[in-house]
Amino acid sequence: ISPGLMTMQGGERQPLVEHEERESNVRIRKLTPRECFALMDFNEGSYERACEVNSPNQLYKQAGNSIVVDVLYYIFEQMF
Numbered sequence: 001i002s003p004g005l006m007t008m009q010g011g012e013r014q015p016l017v018e019h020e021e022r023e024s025n026v027r028i029r030k031l032t033p034r035e036c037f038a039l040m041d042f043n044e045g046s047y048e049r050a051c052e053v054n055s056p057n058q059l060y061k062q063a064g065n066s067i068v069v070d071v072l073y074y075i076f077e078q079m080f
Helices: 033-039 044-053 056-064 069-079
Strands: none
Touching: 033 044, 033 056, 044 056
């Protein structure tokens, strides 16, 4: 946390420092909810079912709150 951030005290945030050398031809594309679900190793059917009852913002949150099962498996394998 930046020392300039005041948390729980209503303080002001410090402005972001602009980079002096900025390339104007660089474009950043936001991932779609479908791509986020794919990165988290969900199958297409799970994504389609989630789309039926959730907004795109909620889909991003759900993908972000998940963990790839294979990654968790290998973490536990290293621990035990």
